[in-house]
Amino acid sequence: MLTVGFASACGGDDLPPRPPSTADEAPEPAERCGSAPADDVAKVVLTTSDGVELAAARFGGGPRGLVLVHQLGSDLCGWFPHARRWAGEGYHVLAFDQRCDGLSECGGPEPATDVTAAVAELRRAGATTVQLVGASRGAAIALVAAGHSETEADAVVSLSAHDPRFVAAATAPATPADAAPAIKIPVLFACATEDRSAFCGDRDQDFLASVAATDKKLVELDDSSLHGWDMLGAIESDVDTFLAAHAG
Numbered sequence: 001m002l003t004v005g006f007a008s009a010c011g012g013d014d015l016p017p018r019p020p021s022t023a024d025e026a027p028e029p030a031e032r033c034g035s036a037p038a039d040d041v042a043k044v045v046l047t048t049s050d051g052v053e054l055a056a057a058r059f060g061g062g063p064r065g066l067v068l069v070h071q072l073g074s075d076l077c078g079w080f081p082h083a084r085r086w087a088g089e090g091y092h093v094l095a096f097d098q099r100c101d102g103l104s105e106c107g108g109p110e111p112a113t114d115v116t117a118a119v120a121e122l123r124r125a126g127a128t129t130v131q132l133v134g135a136s137r138g139a140a141i142a143l144v145a146a147g148h149s150e151t152e153a154d155a156v157v158s159l160s161a162h163d164p165r166f167v168a169a170a171t172a173p174a175t176p177a178d179a180a181p182a183i184k185i186p187v188l189f190a191c192a193t194e195d196r197s198a199f200c201g202d203r204d205q206d207f208l209a210s211v212a213a214t215d216k217k218l219v220e221l222d223d224s225s226l227h228g229w230d231m232l233g234a235i236e237s238d239v240d241t242f243l244a245a246h247a248g
Helices: 002-009 076-088 111-124 137-146 176-182 202-210 228-245
Strands: 041-047 053-059 064-069 092-096 129-135 155-159 187-192 216-221
Touching: 041 092, 041 111, 053 076, 053 111, 064 076, 064 111, 064 137, 076 092, 076 228, 092 111, 111 129, 111 137, 129 137, 129 228, 137 155, 137 176, 155 228, 176 202, 187 202, 187 228, 202 216, 216 228
Parallel strands: 064 092, 064 129, 129 155, 155 187, 187 216
Antiparallel strands: 041 053, 053 092
């Protein structure tokens, strides 16, 4: 407030507009992500169970839901081209900024709760099945969320999940490794063998072996360092086939 008052007194009419400070003040998704406007993309504000407001974007509509969980150092805009493609294929897609990222509020150490809120929003809006697609840190968070009974998801795609000890919840299960025995929904686990930012090779096989679900698929890119959503160009058909098989 002091800064604003001083600028006004000095004739500071040319100051740039104040950036949004809450998810509710965020611009329309296409505008903020530098994409062409479209009728099938809309701004959404999610409120988590611990009261954190998250900026989100809805693409398309219908009963086949996808929740997209972005990677470290990014926001929902990184999903934009993929979200639009999936919406064009008939999916009801929701991408969101994780707490303390993008235009979302900060909150306690409960990022898996963000996923739970996104799933609930899609179901409220008419989705009868909801699958999770997470990239990098977002993949680890999606796996932990899949292990919590309150997250009503039907399948999960993990693209370059972070370390299986990554903490994504304040209550157990808190890490992907802890969540594995509680994950009873189908899992597609994808990683690149030369990616040092994700767990792959023997460690991913050990992780999948501990996942309770019987429907689980491992996709490894040999001699590749592709990471997170950058993997989609190489494994798009594997992901699309998995999503279609569990879309209901």
